[in-house]
Amino acid sequence: MRHEQEFPDRRTGIDPRVRRARRRRVLLVVAIVIAVVLAAVGGYVGWALNAPLSAPVVTWQAPEVSAPAAAPIALPTEGASAISISGADGYLGAEASGIWATSGTDEPRPIASITKLITALVILDAKPLASADDPGPTITFDKADHDLYDKYYVLGATIAAMPTGSTMSQRDALATVLIPSASNYAEAVSTWAFGSQGAFLSATRRWLAAHGLTGTTIVEPTGISPRNTSTPSDLVAVGKLAAAHPAIAQIVATPSLSLPGPGAMFNTNGLLGTGGITGLKTGNLGEGSFSMLYTASVDVGAAEPLSVVGVVLGGYSRQSVDSAVLTLLDSIRNGFHEVALATRGEEVGSYSTPWGSTAQMIVGESASIFTWSDTPVAVTMETTAPKTYEDGEVAGSITWSAGPNTATVDVEVEGSIRPPTAWWRLTHPSELGVP
Template sequence: MPLTRKQIYRRRRITVFGGMAVVLALAFYLPLTLLAPLTSVDAVPVSEQQLTSAPAVLDLPGYGASGIGAVGYPGLFARSGSKVAQPMASISKVITTLVVLSKKPLTATSNGPRITFGAADVAIAAQYLAMNGKVDPVSVGETMTEKQVIQVMLIDSANNYAWSLANWAFGSEQAFLTAANKWLKAHGMTHTTMLDPCGLDPGNASTPDDLVAIGKLVVANPALTPIVASKRATVAGIGTMHNTNGLLGVSGINGIKTGTLLSAGASLLFSARLQVGSEVVTLVGVILDGPDHPTIDAQVKKLISSVRAGFHTVVLAAAGQRFGSFRTVWGATAYAVAPRTTSVVVWSDTPVSSSVHLNPVSVAAKGSKVGAASYVVKGKRILVTLVLDRAIEDPGPGWRLSHPGELF
């Protein structure tokens, strides 16, 4: 049966309006889907890193009192033996030098003023010689620079030169001792006592904690480090002196001072340069009241070796190491990685804490910053920027047009 005119008109209207509806729908749908922003995705982090090492075991002596630490590290790594202050013998000369330099400073290149010796200095030499102490010759009218006097007392361990230097700087031995004990208190070394400038008095006593702190002051002083590291030196009127520290140049040892008393055995305050990975660590240690110098020298070498084994180079982040993954709804994958290796030197079981923050990612180029890994070591924060290991690209019109649900 043929369609009536009214039916034909109705069908034409449906076709026209239906086509217009499709056109209008496409006019809105196409740009909405093709230009719609893509949903960002959160990263899935990798498991947390375990970065803290095992505790070090140090080879400390079973006699006297001893301790060891390092510049840049608070306190001591370890200590052993008596907790009571022990006689420090000629290590006292190190304190005398530091106290004098606090009043009469030297630079790395200066020699200081010239000191003229008199009858009192000759009498001091005779007094110490009568006490069977180490003495170097001195005569009335002779002169030396401040640096030369320090060389004689630290390298050759001449007792009379320690007293003469103290008298020159402070006017009298008593004035020096007052200043020395005040200096010790000001530096927090409350377990150290000075009763003479050279250490012949066994009442000159200290603890490993205080002496390691004193040693750290020495290695931080550019005027003293070359003196305590010198195996020998020549001074006019004295001749060539050989350092009483026979360990210089062994196991990285570059200072500081020996000490010997018949009533208190052999002692050594030492420093050593230790290469750990790409870093240099300066050790400072002390052994007091040892049987003799060959015994404590052998012990110091074993102690340094055990300390060396206790330092670790910890890799915080290796180049290319993955810290998180991204997977988009359209199936693209990428990883948050470290662009370069970052490492740190740590002592023993020093805690290393870490945390990772990753930002949500949508379309991004390879190498785009996507977050950071944060580490705390010895109170210092280290940040490692994390980047994409590959690009996350737009899925294209095909996926966009066929997945409107993921877009809106």
Template sequence: MSSDEFSDLREMLVRAQEPPRDPSHPDAVAERRRRRRRRIVAGVIALVVVAASISTYLPLVLLAPVDGPTGAVREPAFEQPGPVDLSVPPGLASAISVTGAEEFPATLGTDGLLAVNGDLGELPMASISKIITTLVVLQAKPLGAGEDGPILTLSATDEDLYDKYFLLGATVQGMKVGQSLTQHDAIELMLVASASNYAELLSTWAYGSQARFLSATRAWLAANGLTDTTFVEPTGIDPRNASTAADLVAIGKLAIATPVIAEIVAMGSFVVPGMNPEPNTNTVLGRSGITGLKTGNLEESGATLLFSATVEVPGLENPLSIVGVILGGRDRFSLGEGAVDWITSIKSGFHTVPLVEEGDKLGLLATPWDSAGYVEATGTAALLTWSDTPITMEMTTTPVELGDEDAAAGTISYVAGARTATVPLVVKEPIEGPGGWWRVTHPLDLLGK
């Protein structure tokens, strides 16, 4: 105990032994004044201490940084596309090619063929031969779409072709000595009506003899890499005119790339002056986008169909170009239906997969002071895929700024083949910061970290 404290204690003991003083006694009055001064001084000191504490505490809690809202954001569910179920057409062999969807590599198949079925060797092609005949004739006698070409005047030798092929049981169209028709007319009769007599007429006219025509055809086949095709006459009535399904698809592509052929094989019937129109032997023209090409039939080897189609697929910038062939079928009608089903199954392999809808709520972000907001997708996303092309998704989230309307919260990105889609995520309603009262009453939340 200090000396001052000891003196005070002694004074208190002495006073305790003294008789009570009169309150009006000058010493009593002086004592009361001393005590009042001490209380005032102590109060002032206390106020100064409290004020000093408040001046430090309030700025700390009112200006302290706060963490942004937190919460779980889920990835939206979507269904992965399934594999395409391609139809298998009837017949001994078939092949099909699809172009126009190269962004989906699976549509290219193997060696440019999406599907190959059955016998891979050479089979009789029947009247598909007339497509080759036309291509080789046009090499010697070019003709553009919509052009008539030179005039052919039929001779007695030409007229004999009618009897020749009629006796062979081939399809024929009438011929008369002195009859005149254009090159375009003759090609119509050969391709639309499948007239064998006009196939030999044109090929001989173009090259001067069948020998020179066949020599030119062999050279043409070799130049186009069609090494699995045998060609001995211009009509296809001889079963030695044979080819593989793969070669015939390649020949079909060359045909539709030739404007005058593409124009003629798409005709519902031939229109030749002086002759009664007859319908195209291809009875499925116009169905499932079919635009051609050529039917055929031999009793010993069955029906054949080389077909082309232009198919619109929602989501693709340009239509698909499809070329296919079916060999060794029961009849041209069953092959036609098989082609329609095949094309339809290819188109069905394209899926537009819905991924996320605008306004989808993917999570709730909240704060300790009970301000919250939903994370929402700002747009709708869907991707076109082919077959079971996988779709991958990546979600990124970013810290949300307090007080912002439509505050950025991240993105969702999708990839399917060469196609992508990205949708921003936002918190539409502002998540407000904490009020002053919450800050003052939650110092540990602000300063206790």
């Protein structure tokens, strides 16, 4: 084989073989560098396009609730009054079922025919009825009982016919005492129950002491004497005892009745069935001494109606007392109300990302809460990180509380967080997660 001889380059004096070897080494180095660069670039691109992203930045604030206005309680301005409310402890406080509100002083005042309610309670303590409808024993009225009609007629008291020799059940006799407020029946039945007025009054004093009614004085069974006195707080207690007695509660809620002897009779409580009034007894000794001990079932929009026992003493007239009671009950009803908390779509926060995609946090549905007067409304808001940050996704909840009630609604995402573009990922390495 023939080999051609290569001679050194005349200009450089370098052997061509050496020059080619050098070129190959340079090309190899360049290829390696390019390979390394391409590998690095490829690795960066792969990392940048797949690196984890930081969670969107969230800012939020629970919606503010305007403080409800205080409800004015329209207590009677004449004489003295007291009121107790059961079934509203969660709204009004536990003290409401004692004496919730008063006006005037708690000194003893004449109670007029409210006395007859105490008389009936004392009689039933000695001669109980088995049930609300139990007629009890039969009472026969004699000539002395009949003479009471004339006695109280002369005194100007309310009376009902009582023929000599007529008979009546104990329950009907008590109904005649309480519904038309017949004074002659009050004395006759109390004498029948205890044998004499002295014995009745002794029993009454014991009954009052047993129930802690130290502010009450009873000197006769009808209330015609102004010396029959009591305090508003004592009478609220009397009203609760009467309302808890099945027979009395049923009798005082009866607008009218008709019985042999007395005939047709009508309840002196003209407010029965009005404004929620369910009982109990009115009294009247003339101008400036009108009184009313009442029970009421007041529907305020809560789960159950409120049970009210109240009293007004020393009112100027029957009309003024009735008006004061109805106005007070209306003011209690009006004090319970729905408080608007938030409306659907109301913004409570937002999400933002470094690449400019944003979304909002909104209230998922409108909300309100039932409460009393200016009871403070507390609010708490809890958030959770959405999985996809898509429109409509639940992102937490808001809970309001006032008194015994709470209201909770979801917080939702409005809008959607979109992922960044590939270019943004490639050009913002410092804002990407660690690979």
